[in-house]
Amino acid sequence: MNVIGKVLPVDGYYVSQKRSLPTGFEKSMTHLYQPLIGIEAVSLFMTLLHDIDMQNMEVPQTHHTLMNYLNMPLDEIYRARLKLEGIGLLKTYERLENDQSVYLYELQEPFSPSEFFKDEMLLQLLYYHLGDEKFNHLKNRFYKKQPHKGQDITAAFNDVFQTFHPNDRMMDEGEYSEExxxxxxxxxxxxxxxxxxxxxxxxxxxxxxxxxxxxxxxxxxxxxxxxxxxxxxxxxxxxxxxxxxxxxxxxxxxxxxxxQTAAVKLTEKVESKQKPKSIPKTQEEQLIQHLETISPKQLLEDLSGGNHASEQDMRVIREVMTSQGLPSPVMNVLIHFVLLQSNMKLSRAYMEKIASHWSRANLKTAKEAMGFAKTEKNRYQKSTAPSKSSYPKNYSKEVVPDWFKDRKNKNAKKASVANNNINAAKEKEELDALLKNISNSNKN
CATH class of the missing domain: 1.10.8 (Helicase, Ruva Protein; domain 3)
Structure with missing residues (x-):
């Protein structure tokens, strides 16, 4: 990741604190956070913490001062800052003062040792960084398992008080919420x-x-x-x-x-060198971009003019998707292809047959799946086309004039061009209809 120039030495900064730090946070930073984010990030956190009492709120300190405190170049300080932000220990705000960038570093509350071991993601990462023996030693040292309290029967606010009278429909919906x-x-x-x-x-x-x-x-x-x-x-x-x-x-x-990797560890995210995605120019590119981003459920609803997808269709899609391990964009192309080939009917047997083939082909994106489907369709059409050498048994060879051959070849080329135009027109018509449905569904 190119970080040169992201922050300048003359840029100012202030430090604030979200809330008071928990008891034993130094142990958490040293033994639990440091293996994940490194000593540079921990040193930056502690330096900013002690800067709070030393700073002048009328005049910001410069990052050049921070470089002298930490004896680190500014690019390493910037990387350490990103690690603190990514792990949830720092929030950064930027504003302009007199055409100069000024940052506010808001320190977040780290977990206490006992709370750290209740966060499953951090727990797993620490295990992979330290190994079984050291991890268990720290867990036994810092994490005291609380005795089982029994069933929590404390009454909640809604169990005791009521601010309105619910109607019958609300009562029928039950207690389960999707919020x-x-x-x-x-x-x-x-x-x-x-x-x-x-x-x-x-x-x-x-x-x-x-x-x-x-x-x-x-x-x-x-x-x-x-x-x-x-x-x-x-x-x-x-x-x-x-x-x-x-x-x-x-x-x-x-x-x-x-x-098939050896371990899970926190690493810095590599900046992508790929060019930014271009704006789709053709209808096919628009369709591919749409299939990359929506869910199979949304695709079914788009194809049906915004109507809800049926439980039966969703069950078929779910079973095929999970059994064959197809990514969502590839599944979208499969649904689109099967519907067009089956007169807008979702045939499970036909879908499973194609899905197993696409799974073996290891397709990952909608563009790959679209190209693969076209190639296989063209191959099938060529294999089922009548052979040019199939003549009647009583066919007798005769001398054919050159002008007749030329005319026959021209007619064959015209027929081929006409067929291609018909296929292209049909494909364009299908794309027009689908994009129209998608557009109408999005407006609704």
């Missing part, structure tokens, strides 16, 4: 339907703590939704609850089989 799912990058509605299809009570599985664990493991191991579902099913207990340790192990096993 938490909006805060996560994973579609818990999809997972809830998957569990209900298997007669598993979603309410027991999708608790607040389990949702947090699911999101953390998905983020840590960079898993797809269907891979998370597979790990959840593996970790279910006989009482239909989620065993957290089994779930974490299952996620790690999926990660190992997927990437």
């Amino acid at each position: 938490d799912s909006t805060a996560y990058s994973i579609d818990f509605t999809w997972i809830k339907k998957m569990l209900e299809q298997r007669m598993i009570p979603a309410k027991n599985i999708l608790t607040s703590s389990n949702k947090r664990l699911i999101v953390q493991m998905m983020k840590l191991y960079e898993l797809e939704t269907h891979e998370v579902e597979k790990s959840m099913l593996w970790a279910l207990t006989d009482e239909n609850t989620l065993h957290s340790e089994e779930f974490k192990n299952a996620c790690h096993d999926v990660f190992k089989s997927k990437y």
